[in-house]
Amino acid sequence: MENEKQDATVIVGGGHAAGALMTALIQKKYPHEVVLVGEEPYPPYQRPPLSKTYLSGEVNEESLYLKPRSVYEGAGHQLRLGVRVENIDRDNKTLTLSDQSTLKYGRLILATGSHVRRLNAPGSELKGIHYLHDIADTDTLRDQLSPGARLVIVGGGYIGLEVAASASKKGVNVTVLEGAERLMQRVTGVEMSSFLYAKHSGSGVDVRLNTAVTGFKAGDQGRVAGVTLANGETVDADVVLVSIGVIPETALAEAAGLSCEDGILVDEYVRTSDPSILAIGDCTRHRNLFFEKMQRLESVANAVDQARTAAATLMGEDKPYDSAPWFWSNQYDVRLQMVGLSQDHDERVMRGSTEDKAFAVFYLREGCVIAVDAVNMPIAFMVGKQLVQHRKSISADVLSDLDVELKSLI
Ligand SMILES: Cc1cc2nc3c(=O)[nH]c(=O)nc-3n(C[C@H](O)[C@H](O)[C@H](O)COP(=O)(O)OP(=O)(O)OC[C@H]3O[C@@H](n4cnc5c(N)ncnc54)[C@H](O)[C@@H]3O)c2cc1C
Known part of the structure; x- marks a missing residue:
């Protein structure tokens, strides 16, 4: 038993990439025990509905899970949820967890994802200012979106616009503040930005472009009452969602001395600078044979494709990552x-x-x-x-x- 534990393949992170990797390893009949250590209390789940059908209440929490917990455990693997990996000791191939236990690994896969970029501006500590990344965030936000409430969304990217669509359909008064001259400027062309602008405006959303946010206005009892703008105006708000992108979660890898540069650097086989450690998903800046340069992607398709590549690498197969990236969004x-x-x-x-x-x-x-x-x-x-x-x-x-x-x- 002790030997089995020492040889375990450990996945750090319990998100989409981690779940997809577990599934791929089960399908391939991977001959070693896999232990997944995830900080969140849920089995691996899909995040896209968090700003869409889960926010609007059309689907429940269980439907977000990639697989029921029993599927992983039934295949002889372990999920250790609600526990964070605090340290990687590469010399001794040992992890230290937040419950003070240690865990030996034979192979290690980092699937630590990303965390939201915070807006540090005067008033950012006020109650009623939200970010959206996990199930608990959506639960809290949904409770505040009653018809007639004034929701101000900072950021006109995918997630901000999806929330705008879900909330306006529920009768919430929505304002979107975007610093750039068009919506989703980073990822799409002028025609699509204009189409989305017209779609949101036509649905009653007040979309303001070229609008820089300077801070938040305080109301009663430490709650936010508005968002202040560089032009001196204040947009009144009962609830604020800040959605200005994510940052790859590399702290653990950096502390362990792995090469990182705005993401954990991995090759086309998802190998990090330590041959016994792989990394997949949002946390990586990777080589994909499809591109000429190293790339960072925040998408389900990338999480799943890299998970499949990792499974192949762990099985000793020669299957480099070579896929065109793809994305989707649902709005109205x-x-x-x-x-x-x-x-x-x-x-x-x-x-x-x-x-x-x-x-x-x-x-x-x-x-x-x-x-x-x-x-x-x-x-x-x-x-x-x-x-x-x-x-x-x-x-x-x-x-x-x-x-x-x-x-x-x-
Ligand atoms: C609201 C929302 C909507 C989205 N919509 C879409 C969409 O429509 N289409 C699309 O393609 N993509 C969408 N995405 C992006 C997509 O969900 C991510 O790209 C995908 O989840 C990345 O998977 P991942 O496993 O790399 O990271 P994550 O899913 O973020 O999972 C990482 C997990 O690792 C855990 N973790 C981190 N550090 C540690 C540690 N030290 N110890 C233990 N656990 C740790 C985290 O708590 C987290 O649970 C959306 C994301 C959000 C938040």
């Missing part, structure tokens, strides 16, 4: 699906029209399709995945011609 009746990274495009091609509420934007670089954003057009996303993965060269005329069947392009 809009199903947005995105594949590839559009930032470096030199040409954009529209297929369909925003008025039809079903369209796609193809992003090209030197004639090759490098990314596709599809709204309510799943076929454009599915075909786009193939085009982007194989960097297909297709003319703008063909992509925009609705008489050309997209399927014929692959």
